[in-house]
Each structure stands twice: as C-alpha cells, then as structure tokens.
Amino acid sequence: MWRMKGRTRSAMGQATTVLVTLFGLLVLTFVIGRIMPVDPVAAIVGEDATNDVYENVYRKLGLDRPLYIQFLYYMRDILTLDLGVSIRTGRPVVEDVLHVLPATIELATFAIIVGAGLGVPMGVLAAVKKDRWPDHVIRIISLLGHSMPIFWIGMIGLLIFYAGLGWVGGSGRMSQFYIGLVPEKTGFLFIDSALAGDWDVFRSALNHVILPASLLGYSSSAYITRMTRSFMLDQINQEYITTARVKGLSRPKTIWRHAFGNIRVQLVTIVALAYGSLLEGAVLIETVFAWPGFGSYLTANLIIGDMNAVMSCVLVVGLIFISLNLLSDVLYRVFDPRTRAE
C-alpha cells in the first residue's frame, strides 16, 4: 500500500485515502455505466414499441439530462444511500443486493473452507517435504486447480456428479420446488432454513452448494498452498526450529507447535485476500450453476445495461475489496514486525 509521510499512518490519513479511492471508484463506475452501448430503454419497451413510448421511458430514466447533471444526481443519491431502482427488477437496488449477496457469500464461505482446508495442509506438507516428490505432486495439484477454467470444470463437474452419478444437486441453491418455501429472513439459506426448522431444505441446500463450492475452493487453494509453503519454509529454516529439534522435540511436534503457530496470523490475512478473490470466480461459476448470486445479478444487468444496478454492484465489490485489503494490511502491520522494519 501507498505510504504517507513517516512510518505511522494516522487513522485519519487512512480514512482519507479510502475516501479518495472510493470517489475514484464512483467516477469510474459512472463512466462505465454511461458509455455503455447497451440501450436499457430498448430492453424495457421491447422491439415492437412505438417511438413515443420509447421517448417516454427514456425521459423517465433521466437519460435526457446532460451527463454532469446525471453524475451530480448520482452522487447525491449515493450519499443518501439511495442506489436507485433497478430497471430489471423494479426494486430498489439496495434490496436486490441484500438479496443476492448472501447467496454469493454462502457459496464463497463454503469455498474458502474447502480452499483453506485443502491449501493449508498441502502447503505445510510441501514445505516439510520440500523438493521431494510430495512437494512436486502438491505443486501440480494446486496449480492445476489454479489453471482450470472454472466455468469449464463446473460444467464437467455437473455432468459427472449430478447428471452421471446423481451424488449432488444440480442448478440453483436448492431443489427447485423448495424455492420460496422458507421465509427469507437473513437471505442466508442455511440460517433461514435452520430458523424455520425445515431440514429438508437445509439438506437440499447442502447438496447443491457442495459441488460449486468445492470447485471454487479447489481453484483458490493454489494461492493458499503457495503462501503457506513459503511461510512455512521461512519458519523451518529459522534457528529456533533447529534448536527445538536439537532439544529433542519430535519433528511433527516442532512443526506444529512452533512453525505453524508462528504463521497463523499471516495465514489469516492470506485467506482473507483469497476470500475476496472468490467473488471473482463466483461470476463464472454462478453462471454455470444458475446460482442466484451477486455474479449472476451483475452479468444479467450488464447485458441489459441496467446502470443503477451495475454501478451499485461494482461499488459494492470495490468496497468489499478495499475493506479486505485494509483488513489484511492492518493485520499484517499489527502482527508482523518484519513489515514494520522493511
């Protein structure tokens, strides 16, 4: 991250920086939103509409105003937390985002559990067995996950595990006929179905999340594996490990008690960053799995040029990213003396 004068960045300074970045984000999203060649009006009125219907809708959307006026309105709306009404859903965008975000968070959370559950042990093992065959195998396994086009492997996964073997559920968050049966309180299906005591829905949800989450998690495990391995190597090569070994501690014990204990904080920040990047993979995997999440919402709105929705989504993603970066930055500086010394 950028540096202000001196070694300590005041909270104020950090806040200003975030605000400036946010403002830039707004300008960028506005520009993207307004230069889009997609005509939202055409999408609304259909192809057989007469011209005055078209003009009427055009004016209703405020598209006849000059750009800078539109931008001012946009800024005013954002500041009052009014993200506008989505063209495609006819609801306030805030409501839409609150509806779709939990679906993606649920997916990403399961994915990160898989990703970390796979990546951390593989990274540790690779470090311990450095340059021996487990290291090479792990490298290939994890890079393979990182190299797979996620949409492709998603399709193949569906084909094998849903169509072929019938082990997992297919498209969507739950079996189709469960949709709408559980009252949407939090938007998190697992929480909602547990609250309602509807365990059939809960099971169905589990059945459906497992495949996309595993694939997404697998693809993110490469990064976690690599970082874990490199952190572990740093630790293993430090003298106290050797000292501990000399003092007679067994190797696994040393590794777990000392080396791994020391990298926990670093791992948390890495996992946080990986979590953020899962949002990205979600765009593609959600398309393949008809997952009604943030990614599907964003792409669907991009395609019809629903600018309110697109800009808000981009803003939300930007916010999530900025806060995750900030979080990992803070964690790093608080817990890792080396970054301070650098």
Next chain:
Amino acid sequence: MTLATDTTRPRRMPQSLIAARNIVGFLLRSPTSAFGLFVLAVLILTAIFAPLLATHDPFLQDLQNPLQPPGDGHLFGTDELGRDIYSRLVYGSRISLMIIFLVSIVVGPIGLFVGAISGYFGGWWDTILMRVTDIFLSFPSLILSLAFVAALGPSLNNAIIAISLTAWPPIARLARAETLTFRSADYISAARLQGASSARIIWKSIVPMCLPSVLIRLTLNMATVILTAAGLGFLGLGAKPPTPEWGAMIATGRRYMIDHWWLVTFPGLAILSVSLAFNLLGDGLRDALDPKQMNKR
C-alpha cells in the same frame, strides 16, 4: 551524459544475458517448469505452422456432417456446424497468442511508464498515479474487464483492451518499487548532475533496469490473462463467431455437451494446458529469482 550511459551499458548487457541463460537453465532442471516451457514451445510452433498442422479449414462448415465424434477423418470430431474441432483448436492457438502478445505490449509500456514516473518524480505525481492504480486494483480484474467490455461493446479487440486496462496496475506498482530502489543510485545522480533530462534518465537508465522484473511479472500474469479471455469468451463478451477462440468454443459447445462431450472437452483441455504451462513456468521463475531459495540449493 554520454559517460553515464557508457558506464552502465557494458556492465548491464552481458549480465542480463548471463542471467537469462541461468534462468532458462534453472527452469529446465525442474521437471515442472520444463513441462511449462515445452507446452509453450508447442503452442508457439502450433500458431506459426497452423496452416500446415490443421487438417481442415477451421471455418468451413459441413452442415451435413455436424457433431461427428472424434476419429474418422476428424481427430477431435466436428462441432454443431460440422467444422473440424482439431483445426479450430490449432487456429485458436493464434488467437490465444495474439491476446497474450497484445495484452503484453499494451500493459508493459503503460505499467512501466506509470510506475517509472511515479517512482522517479515522487510527490504529487506519485500520489495521483498511485491513487489511480489503487482504484483499479480495488476491483477484481474479471469484474472490471466485464464492465469494460460491456461499456465498449463485446468483441475480441475490446476484450483485449479491457483485459489490458485491468492488468497494468500490478505492473505499475512493481515498476515503481524498482524505480524507488534505483532512484538514488550513484549513476543516476551522476547523470542528473551532468544535466541529463528526466525523460532521458527514465528512458535510458530506469526503464532498462525495471525491464527484467516487469517481463517476469508479465509472464506470471499470462495464465490469468488466458483464463480471463476465455471467461469473457464464455460469457459471450469476447471473440465473435466464427472466430475459433477457445472460451467461445466452450460456450457454444456447452449447449451440446451432454451428448457430445468432445465439443467442450478439447477446448477446455487446451486452455487448461496453456494456463497450466504459464503457471508452472511462473512458479519456476519465482523460485529462480527468489534469492532466498537460490541460496538454499
């Protein structure tokens, strides 16, 4: 002024050559990176000799002969319009290489330029440029390129532009960091004392010094570029039909995949192997250039 360049040049050139040779040697010793190099060599050769390797015209439709399984005159079968998938994959390698090449020649200079200016001048330049970089970095790159493609209109060229727009910030960061380490070096100060213009110093002294690490970073990015391009193609925001772009081939083949697995499997494997090759190579390069790791060997 001439003195400054004269003193740096003879020392630099052979050094970088030796470094390059060492790196390649190192890469070839590790089986995984050697595999990466091998696949890339195959990719480049395929692209160059595509007309010789292809068994059919990749665009030629044969509506009487669609969806033929692999074998019988069509190595990887035919697609829904009766086009030969193998030949399309072969020609598709040109598109992949073109994407990589164009993204690199756009991203490299922009990143270098922004990073070098930011690092060399510092102050306001640094603040503004790095803030812009941060804004771009605060998006996941796929979502940002999606938004850009949507804004520019879907096509292969726009996909390349969009990917480039999202790929330069890390390069700029890197170039800035490198520049910062050279900025106060003696020969730069000497050049400045002799009255060399800032532009000249940046061009003659800073840029060449940043180049190797920027190039390596670009290589590391290639897997992401390939995957993003394929993702855009898959979402229908990349290459237009009938261009045999691999991601778009998967998107089309998807509609037939339950009964005709070859339509998606082969393009998917092609993307997978190229991006894996870049990842393995990148991994190897990272090891090769990490002094900590080198010392321990």
Next chain:
Amino acid sequence: MKRLLACAAFGAMLMTSPLSAPSAAWAETPADQLIVAWTLNNVLTMDPAAITGSETVAVLNNLYDTLAQLDPETNELIPRMAESWEFSDDNMKVTFKLREGVKFASGNPLTAEDVAYSLKRALLLNLPSSSNLKSRGFLPEDADKYFVAEDETTFVMNLPQQDDPKILIMELTQAGAGSIVDSKLVMENEVDGDWGNAWLTNNSAGSGGYVLTQWRSNEYIILTRNENYWGEMPEMARVLIRHLPESQSQRLALQQGDIDLAYSLAAPDLAALQEEEGITIETVPSAGFYYLAVSMKDERFANQKVREALRYLIDYDGVNSAVMPFYGVKHQGPLNSGVFGAIEEPGYTLDVEKAKALLAEAGYPDGFDTTLRVISEQHFLDAATAIQGTLAQAGINAEIITGDGGQIYGAMRERNFELLVGRGGGGQIPHPESNLRAMAFNPDNADEAKLTNYQGWRTSFYDEKLNDMIGTALLETDQDKQRAMYEEVQHYMADLVMSIQPFSERVVTAAYQSDVSGVIVNPWVSRFEGVEKDR
C-alpha cells in the same frame, strides 16, 4: 507429467461413459405444485401495461383475465370475461356483455368500470402495451371516449377509425393491454399519479386462476392459486417458474425429475429427450418468422434484382433441417400458416447460378462485401452462419456482427444495418393484418417518422400501392371478398420482392413429465389453470 496425462485420460473416460442415463430420481416434485423451467431474461415487470415478450404474456395470462380468449387448439375467438359481444352496423362500436358475479382475487367485484379503467390505463401510461392500441389508432387524449362502462356488466368500445373490430378483440385476448386489473386495488396503491405502475411491477391485481406471490428477476416467479377464482379451481396450488437459462440444465433437471415442464429447451436436447421414456415433447406453431432482412436504405439492396438474388441464396432445406428443428419449419410466404387467406408457398430454393445471374444483371457480377447482423443466440447464429456460407458462394462476403437484442434490433430500429437475420413479423393474432402490418406496411418512409414498430419502416421498404391494398382488404366486411383481396396482396408482394424474406416459420416446443397433462405450449395463449398431475 505422466500424472497429468493420466488425469486427462481419466476425465475423458468419465466423459465418454453414458452420462445421459439419469440415476434414480431422488427429487420428485410434489403432486400439487407445478415446477416450470423457462428463460426469464426478458421478464422485466409484472405490470400488464408495461410488458413485452411471450414469457411475460404467458405469466400474466394466469394472473389477469381478458374479455375474450383464443382457443389454443383452433385459434378461434371464444368468450372469457365477456359472455358475448356485438358490432354496430358501421363497425365503429363493440358492445360487450360481461360475465356476472366474477370477483377479483382481492374480493372486489369485476365490473365494466374495471375494464374501462384497465384499457385507459394501458393507453395513458404510454408504456409498451399502449403500442398495441396506438397502432390501431387510439389516441391517449380521447381515452374517455373510447372506453365506456354503460352499466355494471355492459362495456362499450368505440373505435377511433374504420377497422376490422375482430382484430381489436383478438388483440385484447392477450395479457397486456387486454388484461383487466382491479381498479380499486390499483388506485389504492397509486403513487404520484403513476396508475399504480410501481406497485404492479411486483404485485398482481387480477381475477385469473393465480395470484403473484413473488417475482425475483432472473430467478423465479411464484404463483399461488387464487382462492376467489371464478372458474373451475386449478389443480396446482402453486406454480414455480424457475429461470434456468441453459437448455442443458433444463434437460438435466427434467431427466432428474427436478422440474415438471421445460419451455426453453434447445433442439439437440429436445431430440435427446424424445428418446427418453416418461417425457412428452410437444411442438406447436407460434407467431412470426425467422427471416433475412435487408435495409433498402443501402442502394445495393434497394435494387430489386439484388433482393431477388438473395432470395435464391438461402439454403431453405438445409437451414431448416440442420438448424431449425424445434424452432421453426420451412416457410417462405408472408403470412403465418393457418391464417385465413394464406396462399400456397412460393417454393424458392437455393440456386446459386440464378442468383449470380441476377447479381450480374444488377451490376454486381463479383458480389460485394456487407455485414450480417444477428443476435447471439445459438440457432440464430447457426442460421446466420449458414446463410453467410451460401451468400459467399455468389461472392457476397457478409461479415457477421453479433450482439444482444438491444444492439441488433436497436440498429434495425435506427435503420442502420445492411443484412440481418432476425425473428418477428407479427402473427400473434390469427389475422393477415397482423403479419402484414408488422412486415410490409409503412405509412411514412421518412427517417423522422420513426415508425420503429413497423419492420417495413425499419427496412426502409415503402410501396404506396401495397399500403392501400392492405388498408382496403382490412375494411372489407365480406369474408370471401376479403380473403381474395389478401391473396392478391401476397402475390403482389412476391413480385415486389420484399425487404424481409422469411425462411422459417416459428414453432415453439415444450417438454414435460408424461404424468402432467393440460399443458398449453404456445406461450401467447398459455394458461396453467388446466394443468393436472397424475401422480
């Protein structure tokens, strides 16, 4: 490396195994729920005054009633909310007698007032549904004059101009302008004089067999049985329409028993499902055509010889057998089949030599370079690619430009295109007027006229005599004479060589579990009220 190869081989092996054989259906849908899969990309509102597209019409058919309806089997006009209707002698007035005792889902009685309110609302809101009324001459400023409630059960519609009133009633059978809304309920939810538009976007106020429980854009639509329904109670207590944009997902879900009915299956999947036991496939004719359109703004296509050459550069049989199964059947005339007055098919075939000769005559012996626009949906693309191939045989190099509906039809709307493969051409109403209005009629060819709802205008096609012929045929009150006049129109059009050449007539296909019955496949007239499950 070996490992990698082994992985690849394993993957390939898995893929070659007969995957399409479904395992035991562990998810069967409940007996009183209908689970439908559809592509809901184009569903943008639930307000009948603002809807476009067949999917939304199909949904709203279930929520709202109309004065009359079309028999799904025979396409004949049959009563619904109106028990009967009669025309005045000059054909300028229609008097409807409404069914008595009908209640809206809210419990409010349905009266002639509601009918008048609904039509005024559709006309005055100036949203997509008003197009249907305006194209028949209704002017917003005179809304009160046209739609009059004489008493509780008598509704009078005054026509704005000489017309065939049958067409108007046919127009109003469709959800949209014809949907009768609960005026009391809507007015309660009005905000800033919006005629309840914001509220109706996500709610329903009708008398149909179902009420809207929830609509989630691009996710699902949930309909619940209307307990106040005036007709026979629908068997399905709940209808869930799920947005599954991928045909293959729909097919898998159908095979696995996750859904009962799938509407947007692609041809290859339908072909595969045909072999499947326990799944029924039904194909019915629908409205409109797949066509190749030219812009006559372009001087090359303004040349009749060039248009005629294009007529012989489409492989009608090839396209229809390779690309169009389940989407369309070969068709070349300007009227949908089954519409009265439709003449015998002209029987054009791919004839490159003849086309070359025509091009030479027109002064393009070596062909020319042009562009061919098409929306990026698979069968459209495939059809366009096939046509691109045959055009090339006569030296016409057409670069394909793809985009979404807004981009492709948007360009057409701006009269800024060269060639275009598209779908459309009216026909939702079984009357020649519907096709001819959409495809050939163009009252004013000026750019400023912006008659974007006429494809004749969009393609810059203008022929005064044809306009007159279409106009007089419409007003003819004698059935036989009218038929003869429409036949003459079609022969005249064939001689003119129109700007739009149909190559396929649209059909729609749905697949459903065989224990489901009463499905109406054509979305324009579809209703779920008669659907039953034998399970």
